[in-house]
Amino acid sequence: MSDDTTTATPSPDPSAANAGKSGTEPPDSSPSSGPGGAKEPDQRDLGEAYARGKRLTTDGTMNFNRDASIEDLQVGDRYIYYNYNYRSFSDSGTFRAVPVREEVLQWVRSRYVPVANYADLLDTLNQMQILVLNGRPGTGRFTTALRLLDSFVSGVISHVDSADDLNKFDESHIEDDRGYLMELSRPQAEALTERVLEALSGRLALKGAYLVVICHRDGQDHMLGGFARTCPPPNIDELVQRHLTEELRDDDCDVDDVLQQLYTSDDLRVALGATPKPAEAAQIAGFLAEMARGEIVLSEVERRAALLVRRQVEEWFAELSGPVGTLPEAIRMTAFRISLAVFHVSEYDVVVKAGAMLATTLLKKAKGDHAKKPEESLFAEDHGVNLPASRATMEDGTVSFGGLETPTKLVMFADDRFPVVLLSHLWHRHHKLREAVLEWLTDLSDDHRPMVWVRAAQAMGLFCSLSFSSTFTENIGPLAEAEGEEGERRRWYAAIALDHAARDERIAGPVFERLQEWRRDGSEAQQWTAAAALGYDIGLDRIDDALRELRVLGTPSERLSALQKAEYSDLVQVASRSIANLLTFGAVTTVLERISEWTRSRRQSVRDLARWSIAYLIHRRGYSRHVLVHAAGRSDLLGTANRMRWPLLLALLENEPDHTRGVSELVRWGLGGRDHGEVLHDQFRRWVQVAEKDPVCLDALAAFMPHLILGHSDFRRLQHLIERMRRDWSDPLSEDTALVLENSILLHDERTAS
Numbered sequence: 001m002s003d004d005t006t007t008a009t010p011s012p013d014p015s016a017a018n019a020g021k022s023g024t025e026p027p028d029s030s031p032s033s034g035p036g037g038a039k040e041p042d043q044r045d046l047g048e049a050y051a052r053g054k055r056l057t058t059d060g061t062m063n064f065n066r067d068a069s070i071e072d073l074q075v076g077d078r079y080i081y082y083n084y085n086y087r088s089f090s091d092s093g094t095f096r097a098v099p100v101r102e103e104v105l106q107w108v109r110s111r112y113v114p115v116a117n118y119a120d121l122l123d124t125l126n127q128m129q130i131l132v133l134n135g136r137p138g139t140g141r142f143t144t145a146l147r148l149l150d151s152f153v154s155g156v157i158s159h160v161d162s163a164d165d166l167n168k169f170d171e172s173h174i175e176d177d178r179g180y181l182m183e184l185s186r187p188q189a190e191a192l193t194e195r196v197l198e199a200l201s202g203r204l205a206l207k208g209a210y211l212v213v214i215c216h217r218d219g220q221d222h223m224l225g226g227f228a229r230t231c232p233p234p235n236i237d238e239l240v241q242r243h244l245t246e247e248l249r250d251d252d253c254d255v256d257d258v259l260q261q262l263y264t265s266d267d268l269r270v271a272l273g274a275t276p277k278p279a280e281a282a283q284i285a286g287f288l289a290e291m292a293r294g295e296i297v298l299s300e301v302e303r304r305a306a307l308l309v310r311r312q313v314e315e316w317f318a319e320l321s322g323p324v325g326t327l328p329e330a331i332r333m334t335a336f337r338i339s340l341a342v343f344h345v346s347e348y349d350v351v352v353k354a355g356a357m358l359a360t361t362l363l364k365k366a367k368g369d370h371a372k373k374p375e376e377s378l379f380a381e382d383h384g385v386n387l388p389a390s391r392a393t394m395e396d397g398t399v400s401f402g403g404l405e406t407p408t409k410l411v412m413f414a415d416d417r418f419p420v421v422l423l424s425h426l427w428h429r430h431h432k433l434r435e436a437v438l439e440w441l442t443d444l445s446d447d448h449r450p451m452v453w454v455r456a457a458q459a460m461g462l463f464c465s466l467s468f469s470s471t472f473t474e475n476i477g478p479l480a481e482a483e484g485e486e487g488e489r490r491r492w493y494a495a496i497a498l499d500h501a502a503r504d505e506r507i508a509g510p511v512f513e514r515l516q517e518w519r520r521d522g523s524e525a526q527q528w529t530a531a532a533a534l535g536y537d538i539g540l541d542r543i544d545d546a547l548r549e550l551r552v553l554g555t556p557s558e559r560l561s562a563l564q565k566a567e568y569s570d571l572v573q574v575a576s577r578s579i580a581n582l583l584t585f586g587a588v589t590t591v592l593e594r595i596s597e598w599t600r601s602r603r604q605s606v607r608d609l610a611r612w613s614i615a616y617l618i619h620r621r622g623y624s625r626h627v628l629v630h631a632a633g634r635s636d637l638l639g640t641a642n643r644m645r646w647p648l649l650l651a652l653l654e655n656e657p658d659h660t661r662g663v664s665e666l667v668r669w670g671l672g673g674r675d676h677g678e679v680l681h682d683q684f685r686r687w688v689q690v691a692e693k694d695p696v697c698l699d700a701l702a703a704f705m706p707h708l709i710l711g712h713s714d715f716r717r718l719q720h721l722i723e724r725m726r727r728d729w730s731d732p733l734s735e736d737t738a739l740v741l742e743n744s745i746l747l748h749d750e751r752t753a754s
Contacts, residue, residue, distance in 0.1 A: 035615035042403035053458035061302040065424035097158035113234040135231035140278035145212040149179030189215035243285035271305035275414040335359035341419040445493040461500025480529040495532035535578025555605035576612035614670035622651030664707035702744040
């Protein structure tokens with residue numbers, strides 16, 4: 001009992017930690033046991049999800065996403081051929097042929113980079129008079145078509161527009177020695193047949209004319225005989241070089257120097273993107289040329305390149321304004337892209353299922369509660385449509401589940417800039433849509449998997465950084481006040497959302513002030529949320545202030561009057577967990593020193609907080625530090641990769657042995673506690689169990705255990721622990737392991753006695 005207080009926090013025990021709690025039910029389908037038997041998500045699952053979602057920010061060159069009034073980037077006509085398109089001139093069914101300007105053809109001749117199968121395309125068009133060029137929009141199909149036709153005709157090349165089908169494109173529409181280019185919609189392309197093409201080929205041959213049909217038919221080239229060929233995009237590096245050469249032809253600039261800078265500068269490679277469209281590569285080449293001439297600086301190149309990403313996002317959202325008949329498919333694809341933005345670098349199933357859930361919500365908003373959810377054929381190859389249409393890729397990877405690393409397929413945007421640009425655009429430009437998305441994100445807070453609820457919370461945090469007052473008041477605040485056992489995950493969700501919002505330097509101050517207000521005057525649920533939030537980056541960035549707040553939050557009995565009865569509070573555990581988290585992130589020295597101070601406090605409540613913090617540190621594993629420290633940008637503090645399953649503190653000492661004294665003093669003090677030292681004993685037993693399976697870890701533990709002995713009572717405590725584990729009925733400690741550990745403490749005890 002404290003000698004200077006009238007109240008004290010009762011010492012939690014395993015039964016108390018599991019009874020009538022509001023803060024220890026795990027947000028995970030396969031939770032692990034924490035100190036005192038408390039259930040919590042595996043720190044590896046939680047840390048991995050947290051680390052992957054940290055990229056969703058509007059800092060650096062992406063800060064233009066904070067502004068709702070940003071104007072679109074204007075580019076000159078020199079890039080228009082990539083998006084060369086004509087509106088439908090008539091719905092009467094007549095064909096209209098509009099000549100392509102000579103300046104456009106000259107531009108294509110000087111800058112075109114042949115695609116990989118260009119020779120085959122030339123040969124097919126030469127033999128058939130017709131070529132069906134199959135490819136996705138934005139891959140340079142139009143430019144390739146122009147270059148092919150320009151190789152065969154000396155007359156005019158015309159772009160043909162019609163609401164009718166190719167079967168009615170007869171001799172009256174065809175002129176001698178002329179090239180024709182026609183773009184078909186998806187339904188028109190699906191209706192195309194080999195018979196129609198054969199008949200039209202004969203009519204074109206009589207006039208010495210050629211036709212290239214541009215369309216998009218996934219995997220159906222074989223159905224059109226020899227007329228269809230796939231049109232791949234050109235090599236991007238060659239395309240950039242060709243455009244740079246033309247842009248700098250009349251300037252005193254070395255193209256090779258500019259290219260060398262592009263290939264060696266990480267910032268410029270990011271600006272170019274992983275898989276830019278040909279049009280984007282051409283425009284970025286123009287930006288690079290301006291930089292080479294000294295007209296703009298690197299940061300402006302990055303800003304303009306990021307705006308090109310937003311232009312793609314605008315095109316995607318424009319699909320929602322299409323005909324009513326296409327609405328379900330447009331909504332389904334939009335929902336998939338929003339889900340992918342939230343769960344960028346996640347399992348494909350997670351993205352698809354969350355996207356389907358959002359699509360149903362959007363359809364109900366658009367058509368009413370009786371709207372059916374978008375459905376696909378049972379046999380549809382959905383990722384063959386979803387990924388290319390969303391500029392996404394799928395790669396082999398791993399995810400953590402229940403603390404175990406499992407192989408899987410991860411889906412992601414090809415360009416890391418898409419998630420924040422897409423969600424920011426949604427927030428600023430689609431107000432009604434964002435209400436539905438916020439509702440969806442809130443529903444995801446009830447998902448048991450950290451890979452889902454943590455990432456959803458971070459997306460909510462991004463929205464909070466874009467509009468703090470409304471998102472906090474309407475969405476995050478209510479979650480922070482969720483009561484009872486079922487409300488824990490929602491409070492944790494709110495905590496991570498606020499931590500993520502604080503990544504915006506404009507919002508960090510107001511968020512921290514709100515956490516302080518909750519500490520002073522909030523409900524217990526709000527105080528729990530504040531304590532949880534302070535265990536992440538927002539606390540790390542203000543480490544001294546955060547530890548001071550956590551000390552107060554973690555000693556709730558001190559805020560009771562002399563007449564109030566002190567009962568067990570979850571605040572002790574959540575504050576202790578956050579304190580351990582801050583050390584895990586890298587604030588090692590500060591956290592160790594502060595806990596050490598608390599162990600010497602005259603207040604029982606403060607000493608209890610210290611013991612629970614030590615218990616959580618003993619409970620943690622090395623992979624927690626690996627994931628979170630790496631996420632915090634402190635890779636220099638990591639131990640070797642094969643130490644990730646070691647006890648966290650042992651992994652720490654391997655890389656930072658100077659902390660041996662501080663760590664051993666705290667562990668020794670915790671194990672010697674008469675009140676709930678048994679809780680720490682149970683956690684320390686896990687160290688021995690891990691070491692039994694890893695000889696290198698066993699050597700490290702054997703080297704560390706002598707530091708836990710200051711007197712004979714410490715020796716007896718460790719000896720008793722080893723003996724109990726040796727006699728354990730379920731999982732007895734092997735004799736070899738027991739002897740190694742016993743010898744390490746016996747030798748130390750003998751040296752001390754002599």
